Amino acid sequence: MRAVAQLCRIVTPLSTNLLHHLVQLGDTEVTSRTFEVAYDLDHPSGTDRRTETLSFERQRQAALSEIERRGNPDYDLSAYKASGCWRIPDA
Secondary structure (H helix, E strand, O other): HHHHHHHHHHOHHHHHHHHHHHHHHOOEEEEEEEEEEOOOOOOOOOOOEEEEEEOOOHHHHHHHHHHHHHHOOOOHHHHHOOOOOOOOOOO
């Protein structure tokens, strides 16, 4: 969440594009634990795993709020061609 908050402080067309990407970021399912179980048809390897979903809802909402605060600008492909587009502006 801190990274999104820092990105919101950078007001450039490129940072706006990155916020658009964050709004579309989906949740991710990850394996949180693998453990031994009895061998059977469902567990031929003798192991099972527990999965959890990592939610990015807070990051999506923060990015969406910032895009709205900026006046809902569209995604701008030309931002990547601008001279110095990857430079972080001075505070």
